[in-house]
Amino acid sequence: EIYLMPGQHALTGTVDLPADKSVTIRGDSHERCAVSGTGLDANAFYLGSTTSTATYTLEGFQIDTCLYGVRTKSGTVKLRGCRFLHCGWDGLDASGAAALPTTQQEAAANWASSHLTSGGAARIEGAASVVMEDLKVYECLRGLRPQDATSARVERCRVERTVESGIYVAWGGTGCTDVLVQNNEVRDTLNCGIMLIGGKSHVV
Numbered sequence: 147e148i149y150l151m152p153g154q155h156a157l158t159g160t161v162d163l164p165a166d167k168s169v170t171i172r173g174d175s176h177e178r179c180a181v182s183g184t185g186l187d188a189n190a191f192y193l194g195s196t197t198s199t200a201t202y203t204l205e206g207f208q209i210d211t212c213l214y215g216v217r218t219k220s221g222t223v224k225l226r227g228c229r230f231l232h233c234g235w236d237g238l239d240a241s242g243a244a245a246l247p248t249t250q251q252e253a254a255a256n257w258a259s260s261h262l263t264s265g266g267a268a269r270i271e272g273a274a275s276v277v278m279e280d281l282k283v284y285e286c287l288r289g290l291r292p293q294d295a296t297s298a299r300v301e302r303c304r305v306e307r308t309v310e311s312g313i314y315v316a317w318g319g320t321g322c323t324d325v326l327v328q329n330n331e332v333r334d335t336l337n338c339g340i341m342l343i344g345g346k347s348h349v350v
Contacts, residue, residue: 147171150207151230152178158246160188163202163218165195173207176229176282183212186236186263190285193218196272204228213265215286223270224277234265235309238307246307246336253309253336262309264288271318283312289335291316297324304331311337321345 150173162257163169171191173179183190190212193202198221205224210231216223239245242253247253254258256262266288272274276298282305283289288303288332292298293316305312314331315322321344328350342348 149254149332150174150179150181153180155179155181157181157183157190159184161191163191164200165193165198166199166200168203168207170203170287171207172205173202176208176227176275177208180185180208183215184212185211186206186232186234186260186265187213187276189265190233191216191218193221198218199274203224209233209267210254212269212322213263214269216268216270218269218273219271221273223273225259225268225270226277226279227281229282230286231265231282231284232286232319233267233283234263236261237283237285237307246304256309266291266308266310267305268280270295276300277319282306283308289332292322292325293318294320295322295325298322298326300325300327300330304333305335306331306333308335309337311335311339311341313340314338315340315342315345315348323347325349 201222208229228256240259281303289312312335
């Protein structure tokens with residue numbers, strides 16, 4: 147287990163999670179502990195292996211200024227009490243103002259700018275189990291995305307000001323099964339608040 151002391155922690159690159167061992171990274175709280183990425187073009191925490199059976203737990207800290215806050219492609223993933231800020235989007239429109247685009251023309255200009263990259267808060271693919279509890283997402287390109295998971299639970303999360311969907315239960319080839327999405331709050335998203343594509347046995 148890795149304990150993060152209160153304060154601001156700046157990454158020098160992407161944290162590559164090991165495929166062969168379970169990892170727990172825990173902070174004091176997302177108000178007191180933050181991990182900043184190297185910019186909107188690099189993930190903060192990443193697992194590229196598609197065959198891991200390990201468990202990855204991130205709890206109690208903020209993740210900001212990155213492509214994806216957390217992106218994994220297998221394993222069991224538990225995210226609890228974290229805050230995601232400026233993942234895939236820096237919160238500015240094409241003119242540099244702190245605003246969401248409100249027209250198709252503004253949206254196109256924003257996509258063409260350096261303020262957006264193809265990222266988001268958390269994209270958890272191919273997991274045996276996904277737990278997303280008590281998360282806060284603010285000013286990210288995309289919100290919370292379980293994809294092709296055998297089991298997923300998204301509870302008591304707040305997503306606000308995203309350019310794309312707030313909570314997206316995604317199909318990447320097989321879809322998710324056994325999904326529970328409840329007691330969440332999604333506000334000011336420019337796509338769907340909650341979007342489900344494919345899969346089966348979903349309760350929202």
